[in-house]
Amino acid sequence: MAHEVVLSDTRMSMFGMRVRIALAEKGIEYEYKEEDLANKSPLLLKMNPVYKKIPVLIHNGKPICESLIIVQYIDEVWKDKVPLLPSDPYQRSQARFWADYVDKKIYDGGNRILLTKGEEQEAAKKDFIECLKVLEGALGDKTYFGGDKLGFVDIALIPFYSWFYAYETCGNFSIEAECPKLISWAKRCMEKESVSKSLAHPHKVNDYILQLKKKYGVE
């Protein structure tokens, strides 16, 4: 059966990166469409009318939205290779819990560092590091959150690694100094081609953020 897979995305989006990693892990060929978020395409608006956001996976013309939902969909459709979620229901619930924790804490936490200054930024940095330490606790002594292999939680979190340089530069701090275990985990993930090819370069992410800040007049 011919599969037509299209990904509507932007290079810098950590949510898009999640989907790119999942597709690469499964060896799925797809057409990549880079969106201009300042000028969203009719395709994007039609495929995600509720949120009008990327990423959107379009499979045989039918849209799937929300990055973690897309990753689960990919895992279920291409189920014969490289499982991304464990098969045991309890392990699956733990994977979903931690992926949800990443969604609740890391994006907003990182943004707070980028958008604040002074005391507010110090508080944002502190909170962010605390969340990363909680994730370090969840990782424990495992190679990956998924155990021996890259899994759902690894895919949920690793894209944020490409934004760490921007957070560190803006906040004038070192994440590695506070969370060395997490950075070791991140470097292990980056050794996989599915990850290294899917993540944007940290310096490009930083340039992109600086451009955005200038554009919106944020100091």
Next chain:
Amino acid sequence: MSKEEVVLLGFWASPFCNRANIALAEKGVAFEGREEDLFGGKSDLLLKSNPIYQKVPVLLHNGKPVCESTNIVSYIDETWPSPPLLPPCPYGRATARFWADFIDKKVFDGGNSIWKSKGEQLEVAKKGFLEILKQLEGAMGEKDYFGGDSFGFVDIIAVPLTSWFYAYEKFGGCKLEDYCPKLYAWMKRCLERESVAKVLPDPEKVYEFVINLRKMHGIE
């Protein structure tokens, strides 16, 4: 069938806890429900089982905790597969998860913003909430339930939140049914199910609870 120990740490008014209650009832799973005193003092078991958020609901299955209500409902569905709450095909499942996530992101906060605000802000909150409900009506379309012909995952995620609607109406000074008749028809259909009718709290009691919450938040 092997002996299993299922405990649900919950709170009567919490729509999130009631999701788990309904799911367990739908599956015919025997469990012990333990009411937490959220304002007087959370139990050691709760704090130990959910150290990250320290919130209800927590499902303990043979002592192992599962947290976050939508996650708990998924776990219940996968552990006790019959009757299935999610459709069998991946696209149907992705769609169900999308709407469950939408409900999680929008409905409770949207509704609660009504009783938390006054004046101009209240009008904005009401308008926002009605838009959210209209989007849900759109998701259901002409179907009897969100899942189609049968009561399923999204219905379980959504229906407990409706026991708070009466409180929103009282504080908002509006009758939601006038704006979303289809959604109200769906609510009535769900309430005909024993699993839902036995679990959902009396909306009047929820209203009294919200009055107290407002006082606690220092809102006049």
